[in-house]
Amino acid sequence: GENVEQHPSTLSVQEGDSAVIKCTYSDSASNYFPWYKQELGKGPQLIIDIRSNVGEKKDQRIAVTLNKTAKHFSLHITETQPEDSAVYFCAASTGSARQLTFGSGTQLTVLP
């Protein structure tokens, strides 16, 4: 089955700096890669996703890149703000599996 590895497990940045979180996946058939933000006591919230026919996608301060050959994808947050502090999860899914395999999460702390 699919295995998703995520790094780093914790990340601290100064407000205004950029943050990058990286994930690798094992199943070359995976074709959908969402990123979720989880705040304390809440469920995962989808913040951005990318499909395997696209190399990069951007939404305001958030961008995701995908390298299918290397089987890795990354989340980039620019101009970080304290409210970006949360746990971020990457995930991967194949079209027919109807399930997500999650990474282990990154605790992002944005220091004011």
Added chain:
Amino acid sequence: EPEVTQTPSHQVTQMGQEVILRCVPISNHLYFYWYRQILGQKVEFLVSFYNNEISEKSEIFDDQFSVERPDGSNFTLKIRSTKLEDSAMYFCASSPQGTGLYGYTFGSGTRLTVV
């Protein structure tokens, strides 16, 4: 914005007891899921449900677990005889399509504590 609603937010139960976790998915969604997250660990897939039957289930979803959509709105997860290791956050999610090409909407979760 439409939400997935889960109740209760926290449940404490004695080992060996049955628990039912409840979810109200988004009304026009067709695929429903249960995931769990043991404290400090990954979110893990349990089961997917479509057209009133299980589509897929993981190794975690053994005979102690069952799911049901008893009416047009609720989606429940039952654990027949709880074990200490069932203590976790349980998340319900729904999706308009189950192909994995669309994001899920997750509920806020039920924290299950088995004592």
